[in-house]
Amino acid sequence: MKILIALDANSYSAEIISDVTKLAANTWADVTMLAVQSRGEAECPDATLVKALSSNQKNFFAQYQGGELPHGEANPQGFMQTTPGVWQTSGSGRKEFTLKIRSGEPIKEILAEAGERQCDLIILGCSKDNGCQWDAEIDLPQKIARDADCSVLVIKEGRIPKNITCCLDQAMVSQESLEMVSQIVNLHQADLKIVGLTGPKGLPGKGEVEKKMQEILHYYTARKVTTLIKLVDNEDLEKFVERATREGMIALWMGKKSLLAKIFSKDLIGKLVATSNSSALILR
Amino acid sequence: MIKALVDLDENLASSIALRYVSHLSTLLDLQVQIIHVEEIDRGEHASGSGWVRRTWEKGVEDAGAAAIHRLLKTEKVDCSLAAVPRIAIGSHDDAVLEELRSYVYDLFIKGIVSTSKVGDFYQLIETKLFTSCSCPMLIVKNLIINNKVVLLCGDGVDLQSLIPQFVRICSGADLDLELIYYKFQENNELLFLDKSEAGSVLLEAEEMLRAAGLVPTSSKVLSGSPEQGGEYLSSCGLAVSTFPTRKGPRMELLANAPSPLLLCR
Numbered sequence: 001m002k003i004l005i006a007l008d009a010n011s012y013s014a015e016i017i018s019d020v021t022k023l024a025a026n027t028w029a030d031v032t033m034l035a036v037q038s039r040g041e042a043e044c045p046d047a048t049l050v051k052a053l054s055s056n057q058k059n060f061f062a063q064y065q066g067g068e069l070p071h072g073e074a075n076p077q078g079f080m081q082t083t084p085g086v087w088q089t090s091g092s093g094r095k096e097f098t099l100k101i102r103s104g105e106p107i108k109e110i111l112a113e114a115g116e117r118q119c120d121l122i123i124l125g126c127s128k129d130n131g132c133q134w135d136a137e138i139d140l141p142q143k144i145a146r147d148a149d150c151s152v153l154v155i156k157e158g159r160i161p162k163n164i165t166c167c168l169d170q171a172m173v174s175q176e177s178l179e180m181v182s183q184i185v186n187l188h189q190a191d192l193k194i195v196g197l198t199g200p201k202g203l204p205g206k207g208e209v210e211k212k213m214q215e216i217l218h219y220y221t222a223r224k225v226t227t228l229i230k231l232v233d234n235e236d237l238e239k240f241v242e243r244a245t246r247e248g249m250i251a252l253w254m255g256k257k258s259l260l261a262k263i264f265s266k267d268l269i270g271k272l273v274a275t276s277n278s279s280a281l282i283l284r
Numbered sequence: 285m286i287k288a289l290v291d292l293d294e295n296l297a298s299s300i301a302l303r304y305v306s307h308l309s310t311l312l313d314l315q316v317q318i319i320h321v322e323e324i325d326r327g328e329h330a331s332g333s334g335w336v337r338r339t340w341e342k343g344v345e346d347a348g349a350a351a352i353h354r355l356l357k358t359e360k361v362d363c364s365l366a367a368v369p370r371i372a373i374g375s376h377d378d379a380v381l382e383e384l385r386s387y388v389y390d391l392f393i394k395g396i397v398s399t400s401k402v403g404d405f406y407q408l409i410e411t412k413l414f415t416s417c418s419c420p421m422l423i424v425k426n427l428i429i430n431n432k433v434v435l436l437c438g439d440g441v442d443l444q445s446l447i448p449q450f451v452r453i454c455s456g457a458d459l460d461l462e463l464i465y466y467k468f469q470e471n472n473e474l475l476f477l478d479k480s481e482a483g484s485v486l487l488e489a490e491e492m493l494r495a496a497g498l499v500p501t502s503s504k505v506l507s508g509s510p511e512q513g514g515e516y517l518s519s520c521g522l523a524v525s526t527f528p529t530r531k532g533p534r535m536e537l538l539a540n541a542p543s544p545l546l547l548c549r
Contacts, residue, residue: 210296228542232400
């Protein structure tokens with residue numbers, strides 16, 4: 001698994017490190033901490049961002065005793081230019097750990113990095129003010145969640161979800177997505193709700209939906225995760241999701257073959273991230 | 285010993301019900317009988333009589349028995365079953381009611397999958413099976429494994445009916461018992477009001493439980509929407525009330541509760 005952590009120098013970014021560390025430790029993921037500076041100052045990495053990445057790295061490794069993480073610390077003084085406007089420094093360990101700074105427009109650079117490294121998950125924090133904001137570009141989290149090809153976890157500042165509602169695609173549920181949800185449930189000791197979609201409009205039949213949910217239920221029950229299940233009619237989905245976001249974290253499966261991707265427009269994903277009361281997870 | 289009849293099919297709801305029964309048997313002294321009904325459409329009936337019909341019925345029965353065998357094998361439940369599953373053919377509700385009448389059960393158990401439509405719960409409650417069932421009914425919506433039990437009082441609940449039946453089924457079990465009086469109110473969040481808001485209902489219920497040797501750990505008045513009340517019940521292993529005979533706040537609360545529901549007569 002490859003995790004890209006998009007960071008800036010704000011407190012909402014620093015706050016996600018604790019969650020990220022646990023996730024990386026539990027999944028033995030390759031980790032890249034990425035910051036983006038504007039292209040005009042591209043002669044050397046921005047000192048504020050170097051400091052922020054260094055501080056976040058310190059926090060990342062401080063969560064665990066030496067040797068417990070499969071990652072090695074990178075030297076924040078050792079940023080090397082790899083291509084014009086891109087600098088990185090990596091630690092040595094069983095799994096990759098890289099601090100990276102790219103120059104350019106933040107959304108474009110984050111998406112480009114995720115694409116180039118074939119990341120499975122992008123994690124970013126956001127300020128809770130006015131929905132979900134980033135300093136450099138106010139609606140960056142929404143746009144990343146909307147446009148990324150991989151899964152995206154947006155963690156809202158200071159809001160720990162008590163429950164997680166998962167609208168998982170019934171036609172195809174990957175092992176990775178189930179595992180990712182399981183990790184996040186464990187991370188927050190949250191309650192898990194699995195929602196299956198029913199109704200016409202190209203959705204699988206109720207029997208097929210139930211069969212898939214039975215498999216999911218068995219998966220989580222075996223892992224001792226209390227899982228509530230519910231069938232939601234396609235017509236009621238938007239209303240249901242709106243309510244679920246008020247109460248906790250929502251996870252939506254939006255893979256290419258997903259039926260949810262057809263039901264939810266891209267703009268709605270952005271809206272969901274903005275209006276959600278706590279974190280949002282878009283599974284792809 | 286509680287004689288329980290579990291209505292099963294080869295589906296998600298039954299899978300949940302079966303696993304919940306397995307958990308329940310660790311708390312209660314249960315004797316479990318499984319029933320499965322093969323419902324036949326009019327067009328599917330054998331046209332013949334005598335040997336032809338008997339052979340056809342045997343085939344349908346075998347198919348039903350195989351389905352339940354597969355379910356039991358998949359779920360690997362850890363509870364003792366009374367005898368071989370009873371397989372009936374015909375109208376589902378009639379067949380189950382016939383079994384309930386013939387062998388006098390203390391509890392009827394059925395799994396359902398919650399839906400976003402409250403009306404689906406009303407429809408279930410209004411079926412012939414539920415309106416005619418004379419023993420307490422346990423509707424298993426989710427697999428919630430803990431010993432927290434909530435008794436819902438107020439809004440038409442007859443304590444003289446609720447508590448003796450609950451005690452009959454659950455006495456001797458190690459339960460974390462909570463009394464709830466639910467008041468419908470559109471609030472931003474669920475509120476916990478003073479016990480006096482329930483009048484004498486909670487005090488009377490406490491007294492009756494104490495007389496039966498059960499001590500509730502808390503008594504609360506909940507005020508909020510049925511959705512908020514339902515959310516509160518999501519952590520409870522069993523919610524107990526009387527069978528709702530009319531649409532109202534309590535019916536809505538029961539429809540929204542994800543927990544297993546024990547409805548007493």
